[in-house]
Amino acid sequence: MDIKYVSTTCPYCGTGCGFNLVVRNGKVFDVAHWQRAPVNGGKLCPKGRYAHEFINSPDRLTKPLIKKDGTFVEATWDEAYDLIAEKFGSYKPDEMACLSSARASNEENYLMQKFARVALKTPHVDHCARLCHASTVAGLAAVFGSGAMTNSIKDITESKCIFILGSNTFEQHPLIARSVIRARGDGAKVIVADPRNTPTARQADLYMPFVSGTDVAILNGLMQEIIKNGWEDREFIKKRTKDFEKLREVVMKDAYSLENVSKISGIPVESLRTAAGWIAQAEVATLIYSMGITQHTVGVDNVKSTANLMMLTGNLGKPGGGVNPLRGQNNVQGACDMGALPNVYSGYQKVTDEATREKMMEAWGVDDIAEGKVGYTVTEMINILADNPGELRCMYIMGENPMLSDPDIQHVEEGLRNLEFLVVQDIFLTETARLADVVLPAACYAEKDGTQTNTERRVQRWRKAQDPPGEAKPDWQILCDLGRRMGYGKQFAFESPEAIFAEVAAVTPSYHGMSYGRLDPDGLHWPCPTAEHPGTAILHREKFAMPDGLGVFSAIEWKPPAEVPDAEYPFVLTTGRVIWQWHTGTMTRRSRSLEKEAPIGWIEINLEDAKALGIRDDEVVRASTRRGSIDIPARVTPEIIRGVMFIPFHYKEHPANMLTHNALDPIAKIPEFKACAVKVEKIVEA
Ligand SMILES: Nc1nc2c(c(=O)[nH]1)N[C@H]1C(S)=C(S)[C@@H](COP(=O)(O)OP(=O)(O)OC[C@H]3O[C@@H](n4cnc5c(=O)[nH]c(N)nc54)[C@H](O)[C@@H]3O)O[C@H]1N2
Ligand SMILES: Nc1nc2c(c(=O)[nH]1)N[C@H]1C(S)=C(S)[C@@H](COP(=O)(O)OP(=O)(O)OC[C@H]3O[C@@H](n4cnc5c(=O)[nH]c(N)nc54)[C@H](O)[C@@H]3O)O[C@H]1N2
Ligand code: SF4
Ligand SMILES: [Mo]
Numbered sequence: 001m002d003i004k005y006v007s008t009t010c011p012y013c014g015t016g017c018g019f020n021l022v023v024r025n026g027k028v029f030d031v032a033h034w035q036r037a038p039v040n041g042g043k044l045c046p047k048g049r050y051a052h053e054f055i056n057s058p059d060r061l062t063k064p065l066i067k068k069d070g071t072f073v074e075a076t077w078d079e080a081y082d083l084i085a086e087k088f089g090s091y092k093p094d095e096m097a098c099l100s101s102a103r104a105s106n107e108e109n110y111l112m113q114k115f116a117r118v119a120l121k122t123p124h125v126d127h128c129a130r131l132c133h134a135s136t137v138a139g140l141a142a143v144f145g146s147g148a149m150t151n152s153i154k155d156i157t158e159s160k161c162i163f164i165l166g167s168n169t170f171e172q173h174p175l176i177a178r179s180v181i182r183a184r185g186d187g188a189k190v191i192v193a194d195p196r197n198t199p200t201a202r203q204a205d206l207y208m209p210f211v212s213g214t215d216v217a218i219l220n221g222l223m224q225e226i227i228k229n230g231w232e233d234r235e236f237i238k239k240r241t242k243d244f245e246k247l248r249e250v251v252m253k254d255a256y257s258l259e260n261v262s263k264i265s266g267i268p269v270e271s272l273r274t275a276a277g278w279i280a281q282a283e284v285a286t287l288i289y290s291m292g293i294t295q296h297t298v299g300v301d302n303v304k305s306t307a308n309l310m311m312l313t314g315n316l317g318k319p320g321g322g323v324n325p326l327r328g329q330n331n332v333q334g335a336c337d338m339g340a341l342p343n344v345y346s347g348y349q350k351v352t353d354e355a356t357r358e359k360m361m362e363a364w365g366v367d368d369i370a371e372g373k374v375g376y377t378v379t380e381m382i383n384i385l386a387d388n389p390g391e392l393r394c395m396y397i398m399g400e401n402p403m404l405s406d407p408d409i410q411h412v413e414e415g416l417r418n419l420e421f422l423v424v425q426d427i428f429l430t431e432t433a434r435l436a437d438v439v440l441p442a443a444c445y446a447e448k449d450g451t452q453t454n455t456e457r458r459v460q461r462w463r464k465a466q467d468p469p470g471e472a473k474p475d476w477q478i479l480c481d482l483g484r485r486m487g488y489g490k491q492f493a494f495e496s497p498e499a500i501f502a503e504v505a506a507v508t509p510s511y512h513g514m515s516y517g518r519l520d521p522d523g524l525h526w527p528c529p530t531a532e533h534p535g536t537a538i539l540h541r542e543k544f545a546m547p548d549g550l551g552v553f554s555a556i557e558w559k560p561p562a563e564v565p566d567a568e569y570p571f572v573l574t575t576g577r578v579i580w581q582w583h584t585g586t587m588t589r590r591s592r593s594l595e596k597e598a599p600i601g602w603i604e605i606n607l608e609d610a611k612a613l614g615i616r617d618d619e620v621v622r623a624s625t626r627r628g629s630i631d632i633p634a635r636v637t638p639e640i641i642r643g644v645m646f647i648p649f650h651y652k653e654h655p656a657n658m659l660t661h662n663a664l665d666p667i668a669k670i671p672e673f674k675a676c677a678v679k680v681e682k683i684v685e686a
Pocket of ligand 2 (some may be wrong): 132404428430583
């Protein structure tokens with residue numbers, strides 16, 4: 001028997017844990033701890049521990065499929081490529097759009113944006129970061145000049161006060177939660193604010209339940225209390241920031257007195273006062289946030305407010321401090337870094353800057369690429385498809401499943417059905433793939449080499465452990481094949497991911513100093529500008545990445561969510577995740593050990609609310625919003641604040657996104673997944 005261990009990086013969350021895939025006679029059959037792994041030192045959460053289980057699922061796509069008269073027929077790669085190249089060649093650039101994938105490697109994301117811009121000449125390329133941290137990228141870039149975690153995961157252990165707002169760290173980034181536990185063991189105070197008493201909240205020294213959508217009011221209230229007590233860090237404010245007076249003017253308003261904030265949010269005044277004191281008076285404090293902050297029509301405002309609080313208290317540019325947005329997907333940081341976004345090339349170089357565009361054309365050896373204008377975001381693409389049919393006619397989706405993950409699924413389906421030609425490239429036949437004209441079978445993480453960039457900007461390797469099933473191919477290879485078919489032989493001549501990475505390093509300033517050789521054994525944090533540079537674990541140490549080096553305070557007023565409860569839809573619906581499942585479930589629901597822990601969806605309803613509605617625990621109820629209705633089992637619990645209900649969005653049987661609202665943040669274009677108005681009723685048998 002031939003057994004080998006192949007060390008690689010977890011394909012689930014942005015923590016970036018390392019483990020060994022155990023391979024027997026050429027097939028992966030288990031995961032084993034890799035003690036040397038830099039982020040997690042061998043420890044894993046259940047998803048990492050069972051990350052082998054879906055790989056050899058009998059449901060894997062193994063052959064290209066072409067839809068003929070409404071049914072899929074197996075095809076050869078040549079047939080599929082010929083059809084795609086012919087179709088892609090028949091549309092105008094502005095009629096085509098591409099979705100890249102935070103599940104795929106840096107190399108693959110780089111190639112997808114290059115394919116869109118060079119081969120299709122379309123500016124319309126985006127990916128699921130839009131649904132996730134688009135507000136972070138826009139918000140933190142506006143105030144610090146860089147939209148990423150300011151400190152590293154390990155650095156959290158140095159903190160003396162950890163404020164977790166809108167992140168269920170213990171379920172969604174379990175191996176980052178480990179740093180929180182360590183810091184707490186060393187005496188750090190932990191504050192958690194969340195509408196639900198999550199496993200994260202249960203670890204807190206101070207837990208503040210509150211009503212979804214009131215974050216800016218809470219943050220402004222904390223800042224008012226800090227300024228009133230003279231706890232702000234005047235030296236930091238003077239030396240490192242600007243526009244403090246503008247902030248002061250807003251947060252000192254009566255509207256943000258602790259009494260008023262308490263009325264808006266539901267958090268007792270005493271808790272707010274304690275939190276303000278702990279954050280301001282700690283030797284060093286850090287703020288951790290995730291989707292509770294970003295997924296709002298005021299997502300960018302929320303993000304800027306978190307930055308306000310940490311600048312006010314002088315907690316940036318030092319160990320144990322920072323504003324730390326936890327990035328979600330394994331490689332969402334990398335997909336953004338690689339320029340799979342409609343406004344930037346790799347390294348956040350603006351498409352609207354003509355000199356940069358010329359530089360890219362020269363690097364890519366072409367005399368024309370997509371126009372230097374900002375393309376459509378995912379959410380805009382779907383709106384255009386549904387509302388202005390004919391404007392976008394053709395789409396190429398790699399590794400995303402918008403038919404379950406985008407808001408207001410009926411609207412998404414209507415939009416995708418308006419496409420004349422849809423190509424979906426995935427490892428399984430997803431709800432989205434079923435709507436495609438051509439489905440391309442991709443290799444999964446265990447079947448290819450590549451790199452991915454975790455939430456702390458650490459670039460790490462994936463290593464091939466087995467061959468893909470059937471005729472499936474790595475995404476990078478499919479993109480190269482298609483690029484060549486479209487007449488760009490030289491631009492897509494890559495023979496390996498390593499060769500693609502060399503081009504990434506050449507054209508991306510923050511990755512200039514990286515190469516595969518340098519990524520072993522611990523990876524490298526960007527920015528890493530030269531071949532000698534050790535990488536950068538903590539950003540903004542001396543100055544912010546702004547032209548004048550100063551962090552910018554923003555004056556932000558609280559605004560309620562786009563849709564608030566009324567007589568007909570009297571509750572706030574919020575949505576999210578559980579530790580055992582991953583997004584649209586394509587992988588975790590095919591992992592026996594994970595699926596058995598959480599096989600069905602539910603709606604969380606507060607005990608008192610349930611009593612008033614006459615609803616019992618486990619009873620199937622009807623949840624409805626202005627978008628649609630689903631029938632779903634009730635989980636009646638004291639662990640969610642009154643007036644708010646929660647549904648995890650993993651389950652196709654009870655799709656939360658039938659209900660969610662397609663209202664967008666005006667800047668980031670992120671949808672408000674975290675708050676809309678819902679009603680819940682008993683189902684009366686006819
Ligand atoms: N097991 C598992 N882990 C995951 C994922 C997964 O699908 N499964 N997905 C990954 C991805 S892509 C991401 S982006 C991250 C997301 O990670 P998180 O953001 O931690 O996860 P969510 O459950 O979406 O939301 C976090 C918390 O926000 C709270 N919340 C709801 N409304 C509000 C509000 O208005 N304000 C505030 N402040 N909080 C609110 C919810 O109660 C919830 O506990 O997780 C990553 N990790
Ligand atoms: N209601 C609600 N909706 C949400 C959210 C929420 O909190 N509430 N959160 C949003 C967030 S933060 C996110 S990130 C999105 C996620 O939205 P999606 O990215 O659409 O969700 P996934 O299920 O992760 O889809 C990834 C797809 O990639 C495929 N895949 C995996 N590996 C590979 C590979 O190597 N190659 C290829 N080609 N395909 C691969 C998987 O099978 C799967 O179909 O969901 C968003 N939707
Ligand atoms: S914490 Fe994230 S990266 Fe680590 S094992 Fe769990 S899912 Fe994988
Ligand atoms: Mo995400």
